[in-house]
Amino acid sequence: MELDPLFLSRIQFAFVVCFHAIFPVFTIGLASFIAVLEALSFKTGNPLWQKLSKFWIQVFAVVFGMGVVSGIVMSFQFGTNWSNFSYATANFLGPVLSYEVITAFFLEAAFLGVLLFGRDKVPQGVHLFAAIMVALGTFISSFWILSANSLMQTPGGLELRNGMYHVVSWSEALFTASFTYRFIHMALASFLTAALVVAGVSAWFILQKREFDTNRKALSIALWMLLILAPLQVVVGDFHGLNTLKHQPMKVAAMEGNWQTDTGVPLILFAIPDQQAQTNHFEVKIPKLASYVLTHDWDGEVPGLNEVAPDMQPPVFIVFWSFRIMVAMGLLMVVFAIWGLLLRYKGNYHRSRRFLQGLRLMSLSPFIAVLAGWVVTESGRAPWLIYNQMTHAEGLTPSLTGGMALFTLIGYILVYAMVFSAGVYYLLKVFRGGVEKANRPHEQDEVERAKRPFSAAHASLEGDN
C-alpha cells in the first residue's frame, strides 16, 4: 500500500496537538486557581491558603514543564508538514504566533520563576502579582492561538493575492465570527478542568483522611466553581453550536448525523453513521428535537450532509461520536455539580464516600471532553483547512513523502511516550506526597535557581523520598 503523506500528516498533527493540548487546558485554569489561593492568603493571612497554594504550585510546575517541552514541536510543525498553508497564511499567522511569544511566553517564563522560587525573596504582594501575571500569560496565549484557529474556521479580514493572503483588516482577522464563542467556551473548559482535577485530588486526600481541613477547603472551592461553570458551559456550548450552524453548517450536520436537509428533524441519540451508504444504522431518536434545538422551531429546516458531495463531507462517524462524548461528559459534570450542592445542603459533601470516589473518576472527564471537543471542531472542518478556501491537500508540504511523514510520526510518538510516562510518573509522586510534603522544610538549603519548573517540586524520581 502506498503511504499517504496527507493522511499521515493529519494523524501526526492530531497526535501532537492532542498530546500538547491536555497540558495548557489544565494549566490555564490552575494558574487562576493558584492566583485565587494566593489572593486569599494575602487578604486573610490564614496559613491554610498558603499551604494549599504551595502544593498546587508544585503540580502546576510539572504540568507546565511538560506543556513547554511538547509545545516546541508545534511552532515548527506548520512549516515541516503544512508549508503551503504556512506560506499562504504567513502574513496573518506569523505576526499572531510571534505576538504569542512576546506577550505570553516571556511573561509566563519570567514570572513563573518568581512564583516558584521567589516566595521568600519578594514581598507577599509581589508574589501575588507574579501569580496573577502567570495566570494572565496563560490567557493571553490562548487568545492568540484561538484567534488563529478561529480564522481557519470562519475566515475574515483577509484577501488572497497571488497565492498569499494579505490582511486587509487586523481587527476582523483577529476577531472573526466564531472567535468570541470559541474563546469563552475554551476558557470555561480550562476552569472546569482545574476545578475537577482539584476536586478529584482533594477527594482522594479526604478519603485517606490526610490534611482534612485544608483539602476540604480546596474541595469546597472546586465544587462551587463546578456548580457555576458546568451549567454555564452547557449554555455557552449551545450558543457556540448555533454560531457553527450559521457559519459551518456541514459541521453541525455531521455532529447531528443528519444526512438530508429537512424540516422537523429528529435528535439522534444513538446511531452508527455510514459514510459510504450516506445513512445511519441503528438510530435511536427523539422526533423533531434537533429542529427545535437548532432553529427554535419544531418544524424548522436543518441543513443535511447531502448539500455537498460525499468527498466534501467531514468524517461523520468521528464527528458524530466525539460530539456525543463531549456532551455526555458535560452533562455528567452538571450531575456532579447538583449532587454536590444537595450534599452540601445536608452538610456532608466531604463524607459521602460514593460522591468522593465519583469525583476521583471525574477528574479525567474534562480532558476527555476537551479532546473530544477539539476533534469535533477540527475534524468537522474537513476537508477544509481554511473553511471554504483551502483544503488539507492544498495546504500540505509538496515535497513531503509518505515515508518521511511516517518516520517523524513514529519518532514523535516514541519521544512523547517517554516524556509523558516520566512526567506522569513524577506527577503521581507529587500527588502522593500531597499537601504535607509540599510544606515540609527541605533538608538542605535550596540551591538558588530561577525558572526551573520541576525543581519547584521536591519529590525524587525513584523510591520514596
Place this chain on the structure above:
Amino acid sequence: MEQPFDLTLIWAGIIAFGVMMYVLMDGFDLGQGILFPFAPDEHHRDVMMNSVAPVWDGNETWLVLGGAGLLAAFPLVYSVFLPALYIGVFLLLAGLIFRGVAFEFRFKAKTSKYLWNWAFAGGSTVAAFAQGAVVGAYIQGFETENFRYVGGALDWLTPFTVITGLGLVAGYALLGATWLIMKSEGEVQQWAYKLAPRLLLMVLVVFAVISVYTPFVDPYVKTRWFSGFSAIWLLPVLALYCAFVIFNALRKRQEGMPFVATMGLFLFTYLGLLASKWPYMVPPNYTLYDAASAFESQLFLLLGFLFVIPIVLAYTAWTYWVFRGKVKAGGYH
C-alpha cells in the same frame, strides 16, 4: 504597495541579530551537553548542569520566537527550509526535548541518573549537529520551483553539511568549555582549561576545511570572495585574531577572556557567512526581498516589538535581579 521605508532590511537585521543571540546563548549550554560524556565524574557533571540550569529554557524561548519571527517576516525561508530539512528538524526537536527533560529529571534521579546523562549528552549533540547542518544546507542552497521546495528528503545531507554539523558541535563545545572556565573553580575549571585548546584546534581545522571547500561548492561564494580584494576579508582576519586571543588567554589562565573571545570568533565567522551569501536568503534563487512577507504584516509586528520587547526586557532583568547571587554546585533535589 509603495513602501515608505525598507522594512524588509530592518527585519533582516532583527532576524540576523536574533539568530546570533540564539547561537551564542544556547550554544554554551548545548556545549555542556556535548562535553558531558567526557567529564571525569558526576561532580563535574553537576557543576556543568548547574552552570546553565537557570538560563537554558529562556534561551530556547528565543528559538521559538525565531521560528515564529521567520514565519512573520520571511515566510519563504520558513516554508522552504523546514520542508527541505524535514528529517533534520525532527532530530533537532527530538534532541532539544530529550535534553530539556533531562534537565528536569537528572537531579531527581538516583539509579536512573546515567539514563538522563545520556539523554542530555545525546540530545545536545544531535541538536548542535542538526543546527550546523542547517548552516551547511543554507550555503549549499535549495532546489526550488515557484516558491516551493521541490528537492528530496535527504538532499541536505552531504559531506559538506556533515562537516559544518561537526564544526558547530566543536564550536559549541568550545563555547561550553570557556563558559565553564568562567563559571567554575577548582578541578572542574582545570579540566575545562585542558579541554579548551584542543577544542579550539578542532574548530580551526573545520574552519579551514569549510573555507577551502565552500568556494568549490558554490560559485557565487567564489566570486564574492575572489573577484578582487574587498573589505569582507577583514572578517576572517578578525576571526583568526580572536582564535589567537583565546590561545593566549588560556595560556595565561584568564577566566573571562576565553569566553568573550570565543563569542568574537563566532560573531566574525557568522558575519563572514552572511557576507558570502548576501542578499540571498533562500539560495540560489531568492533574495531577502523575494522571501519577505507583506509590508503591513512586517509593520504590524514591528510596532508590537517596539512596545513589548522593552517591557519584556525590563521584567526579565527584574527577575534576574531577584535571583542575583552565585550559583552553587550540588543538585537541587
